[in-house]
Amino acid sequence: MDEETWSVVKFVQENSVEAVPSNWLQPGGKCYFPTYSNIRLQQALQRREEPRKEWPLYDIFLFRNNVYDNFNVAQKKAKKATITSDLESDSTIAIVPPKRKRIIKHFSSFSSVEDEIEHVSSLPPHPQLKVVKKVVQAEVHSVDIDDTSPPAPDNSDKVTKLVESDQNLEGVESNRGMLVKILHKQNIIMALLNAMNERFANMEKKMVLSAEPSVEISDTIFTKFDFPFNVIEALEDFETFINNPAEFNKVLEFSRLGGNVPYNFVARSMEKLFTNQLANNFSYYGRKQKRPFNKLNVNKLVIESGLSIFPTSTRMVFEQSIAKWLRRAKERKDKN
Numbered sequence: 001m002d003e004e005t006w007s008v009v010k011f012v013q014e015n016s017v018e019a020v021p022s023n024w025l026q027p028g029g030k031c032y033f034p035t036y037s038n039i040r041l042q043q044a045l046q047r048r049e050e051p052r053k054e055w056p057l058y059d060i061f062l063f064r065n066n067v068y069d070n071f072n073v074a075q076k077k078a079k080k081a082t083i084t085s086d087l088e089s090d091s092t093i094a095i096v097p098p099k100r101k102r103i104i105k106h107f108s109s110f111s112s113v114e115d116e117i118e119h120v121s122s123l124p125p126h127p128q129l130k131v132v133k134k135v136v137q138a139e140v141h142s143v144d145i146d147d148t149s150p151p152a153p154d155n156s157d158k159v160t161k162l163v164e165s166d167q168n169l170e171g172v173e174s175n176r177g178m179l180v181k182i183l184h185k186q187n188i189i190m191a192l193l194n195a196m197n198e199r200f201a202n203m204e205k206k207m208v209l210s211a212e213p214s215v216e217i218s219d220t221i222f223t224k225f226d227f228p229f230n231v232i233e234a235l236e237d238f239e240t241f242i243n244n245p246a247e248f249n250k251v252l253e254f255s256r257l258g259g260n261v262p263y264n265f266v267a268r269s270m271e272k273l274f275t276n277q278l279a280n281n282f283s284y285y286g287r288k289q290k291r292p293f294n295k296l297n298v299n300k301l302v303i304e305s306g307l308s309i310f311p312t313s314t315r316m317v318f319e320q321s322i323a324k325w326l327r328r329a330k331e332r333k334d335k336n
Helices: 038-047 071-084 113-118 130-137 156-210 219-224 232-242 245-257 262-273 297-309 315-327 329-335
Strands: 006-011 016-021 030-032 057-068 100-107 140-147
Touching: 006 071, 016 038, 016 071, 057 071, 232 245, 232 297, 245 262, 245 297, 262 297, 262 315, 297 315, 315 329
Parallel strands: none
Antiparallel strands: 006 016, 006 057, 030 057, 100 140
């Protein structure tokens, strides 16, 4: 009897009519009926979900010829039986159920429960569970109103979800406020760090500028060599001289030439050492058939002197500065 069929039954205590899967019917005029939400209940009815032992059992009344193999047809018959008390009759005389009072529960967290009542599903009424009422009762206050309409479905599950949603929204707002405070403090910290960096940069610049006044290189060097070098032979003699570690350390006095940035220091040092005519014979790595400057001791001299002035800089910065100065040697020579 229950194979792919639905039966129209009347729930005696609830005085409501419903189309239920035939496999929900039990001997002795009983019927299983789950306490699902409206959408979940509709799915269970249509799919003929297998009843579970934990579902409540209700007393029912069976109509004549109440079994159908189509859910939509069974639903229409259930609606018809609600007003005619007969599945076969075409009579339109409505049986008016006795008036009864219905308790609508107003939650303090919402301003309009009436809007929720108007949103109830179009499903026929299904039995109400007393257990759900007890859970909600602790949070609500009741107001009695007259209701002459048939019993409406129990919306306690829907209202409970709304309460949980409201609590979740409060949690989101709290987290959002905390995030705003954190971002505000982070902005303050970043502003302080930027101000400190700017102050340190200014202090470093002042220290460099205070040491900038040029002084002549050691008198011993000037008595031995004629700066700036204009021929390769003079440069080779200087290379031999600074190849001695002791003499190399003396010549590190190039660091006293000053300069506020690495390139400025490199330019001052190279102008002391080379004329543009001699510098034009070099490129830093010996490209374009020129002599490699990076192989010379004087290259190491300029870099080591520069790092003593700018300890936060890198060797690569000075190498790039020397290469740039050498590339412009021809341009400077032609201008002169």
